[in-house]
Amino acid sequence: MIKNSNAYSKEEIAVLRAMYSKHCMTKAMINESNRITENSKVAYNLLFPEEVPVLIFLSKQSEKTIKDWGKLHTNAFANTSIQRISKLEGPHYLQWDYSDTMAEQTASFLKEVGVTK
Numbered sequence: 001m002i003k004n005s006n007a008y009s010k011e012e013i014a015v016l017r018a019m020y021s022k023h024c025m026t027k028a029m030i031n032e033s034n035r036i037t038e039n040s041k042v043a044y045n046l047l048f049p050e051e052v053p054v055l056i057f058l059s060k061q062s063e064k065t066i067k068d069w070g071k072l073h074t075n076a077f078a079n080t081s082i083q084r085i086s087k088l089e090g091p092h093y094l095q096w097d098y099s100d101t102m103a104e105q106t107a108s109f110l111k112e113v114g115v116t117k
Contacts, residue, residue: 007097016096050078053113056085057102062092082113 008016032039048054056073063069070085077083086105090097110116 007099046076047078048076048083052083053109053115054083055106055109057094057098057105058085058087059092059094060087060089063087084109 054077058070058073070087073085074080086102088094088098088101095102107116
């Protein structure tokens with residue numbers, strides 16, 4: 001779950017794992033997991049609205065193991081001038097190891113598309 005052990009202390013890792021376990025096994029999350037195939041079929045042909053900026057972070061590792069992972073995401077873009085993907089090395093849960101990189105890229109993206117100055 002957490003690859004970069006230098007980013008968090010042992011105590012912080014223990015707390016994060018406990019919080020993750022407590023909050024991810026709710027009835028709503030279990031229900032969502034049970035409906036993933038049905039929900040994916042509904043969302044498959046949907047596009048992001050063309051006026052909405054979108055920045056998606058994808059794991060290069062997931063892209064190697066899940067067929068058409070990147071394509072599934074880019075196919076949802078209606079306006080590639082303000083909708084894009086950032087691919088990072090690492091496991092599916094990139095936020096554990098790349099929170100600083102993701103924050104920097106998000107701030108830069110928001111400035112670029114005119115959401116912030």
